Amino acid sequence: MKCIFCKEDSSSSKSIEHIxxxxxxxxxHVLPPSxxxxxxxxxxxxxxxxxxxxxxxxxxxxxxxxxxxKRGIIPPRSALYLDxxxxxxxxxxxxxxxxxxxxxxxxxxxxxxxxxxxxxxxxLHHPKPDSYxxxxxxxxxxxxxxxxRFIQASLTYEEIIxxxxxxxxxxxxxxxxxSEQSWEYNExxxxxxxxxxxxxxxxYQLLHEFMFLQMASNETIFIIAFFGTEYAMSLxxxxxxxxxxxxxxxxxxxxxxx
Ligand SMILES: [Zn+2]
Numbered sequence: 422m423k424c425i426f427c428k429e430d431s432s433s434s435k436s437i438e439h440i441x442x443x444x445x446x447x448x449x450h451v452l453p454p455s456x457x458x459x460x461x462x463x464x465x466x467x468x469x470x471x472x473x474x475x476x477x478x479x480x481x482x483x484x485x486x487x488x489x490x491k492r493g494i495i496p497p498r499s500a501l502y503l504d505x506x507x508x509x510x511x512x513x514x515x516x517x518x519x520x521x522x523x524x525x526x527x528x529x530x531x532x533x534x535x536x537x538x539x540x541x542x543x544x545l546h547h548p549k550p551d552s553y554x555x556x557x558x559x560x561x562x563x564x565x566x567x568x569x570r571f572i573q574a575s576l577t578y579e580e581i582i583x584x585x586x587x588x589x590x591x592x593x594x595x596x597x598x599x600s601e602q603s604w605e606y607n608e609x610x611x612x613x614x615x616x617x618x619x620x621x622x623x624x625y626q627l628l629h630e631f632m633f634l635q636m637a638s639n640e641t642i643f644i645i646a647f648f649g650t651e652y653a654m655s656l657x658x659x660x661x662x663x664x665x666x667x668x669x670x671x672x673x674x675x676x677x678x679x
């Protein structure tokens with residue numbers, strides 16, 4: 422058994438791999454152990470998923486959408502306690518406000534005790550994670566989603582490992598590049614983040630969905646949407662123009678909704 426990223430022996434791998442992190446609400450799309458080796462699994466958790474999930478934009482998305490992490494905790498949102506110039510966390514689950522940094526605790530308490538009223542500023546806009554990190558995050562999901570498709574269809578995923586055309590994306594995701602040059606992707610909002618869908622008498626919110634779009638040029642585009650934002654990335658080349666042309670021809674409709 423070989424790892425789909427580093428192609429090394431992965432038979433000793435014991436953990437299942439979440440294609441989309443659990444902290445984004447995914448419990449169903451997982452890969453069996455040994456598709457991704459322990460080393461790659463750890464690398465992605467530390468170097469890609471953690472910084473992505475802990476970026477202010479994603480933390481606040483998880484907070485707004487009340488998505489619990491593995492330990493059942495919704496990440497707190499941050500605000501500024503203006504009177505002391507301290508960044509604080511607001512925890513809606515137990516209605517508490519506390520300094521984000523341990524070192525601010527004394528000053529936070531002293532300021533609270535000496536004032537009758539204070540000002541709390543909550544920011545509504547947070548910067549998105551940078552494109553280099555986002556591209557690696559989406560690219561990792563793309564390769565794993567491909568393996569997931571093969572497994573679902575009862576095919577061996579050996580072909581993914583052998584496929585040389587996947588090597589540039591594989592390498593970008595697993596090793597990055599020294600110039601921090603990103604892999605192109607297309608990002609756009611296709612519906613609002615808390616849209617409620619209605620189908621066959623039931624109401625539901627879509628957390629994420631993905632698919633592969635096969636282009637006439639033989640290029641494969643991975644498309645994923647979470648909370649209304651669609652990301653599209655080519656598996657074969659570091660150019661997304663093919664998808665943009667496809668959109669122009671198809672009235673900007675998302676291929677997720679044919
Ligand atoms: Zn590996």
